[in-house]
Amino acid sequence: MDMTGLNMLAGWTVAGDTIMIEQMPIFGGYTGGVEETAICDVATTLASFALFCGNFHLDGPIHIRWGTTMAKETLQVAGWACAAVDANTDLLLANQYYPIAGPCTEMCLLETAAQAINDTASGRELLSGSAAAKGVVQDKTTGMEARIMGNAAAATAGMKVSEVNEILGKLVPMYEAHYTDAPAGKTFQECYDVTSVRPTKEYLEVYDKAVATLESVGLDMSRANCSGIRVCKN
């Protein structure tokens, strides 16, 4: 924490704002390996509420080499830390999304789906994303990535965790094999009609292919249509 953050919190708490505390533990950094990073993730999640008056916590374990939240190790940190806090408190827990590949690629959609599956089954309450192309390239994010995030989450909700672990064990290696040659993808302007704000036929076909791949590893994506209704809306 720095003094700028503390001073902003002083204002927000008095103003009655809803406060989200964001924290992204780095796997392979100061905290070390998967277990040590998960321990620090639990510690800082608790600190967000106990010290900094957070109302909900936005996690984001990130891989020091690949700059993604969807590597096997960072999914494990997020999955374990969330499940540990969820099993012992009623705190509101969220996670954020940084795939390596860019929009309009199957790899980007599979990366995003994998984290949505992991986050949902470990008990998170809110999924925030997705910042495709590691969130660093201008205009390389679109609503289609949020579509796969939401539908994969809805399809996962209510499944047995052991089944989810099996699905992730098949899905994650499929995209991790391509970290060194990950497709850059397209900008919003290249994969949407910017006048009507509709995705191109090409992107819809890529999306359908990603859904088929998710089905092939055992995720019943048709569940998204009924499970989605059970979100806590009006």
Added chain:
Amino acid sequence: MAATRFLTIPDVYERFIKGKKVPEADWDYKIIPQNASALKEKYNIKIDTFIPEDKAQKDALFQAGLEMLVETGFYCQDLGRVLKVTEEEVWEGVKRAPKKLILGEGRDIARFYPRRGNSSVKPIIQGGPTGSPLSEDYFVKIMQSYAQEGIVDDLVNGVMTTVEGKPAKSKTPWEVRATMQELRATKEARTRAGRPGLGV
């Protein structure tokens, strides 16, 4: 010992300025890795799946994390000092945290409630670029592409790279102007998508 009350932000500041002076390099390279490694051994934490399936494994990791916070404290890099907090104070903070939040307004609200494990209720889907850089010219359209997805319950905006053609550089008036313009543009996007009450 029981806590006097939950900690406020001024309480935290007072603790920081009275905390022990520690060089940032010692904190990063010695204290954090050594303490985390010791707790991994103490609680026998072994992560070999994506998500733990056993309650005892979850509890062990939770206790290790709680002990990490209480025994190690929290660092303020501007002050170069470490704050200490008791376990009782951590629990007071947990109790104080809201267990229910409403995001958005009117018919477009999303209710942010604890799911407790892999509930059949899906999580809230907060759609958006999550801080990715967006061009000024396409900001509204890109945000609309999220707001118009039926599965999206809430919005998170991207970062506008320029305002009136000027870079939104940190610690300049353009940064503040860009932030306010991002908010206006995101509200315009949700209205264009027919969901004017989506949380932003």
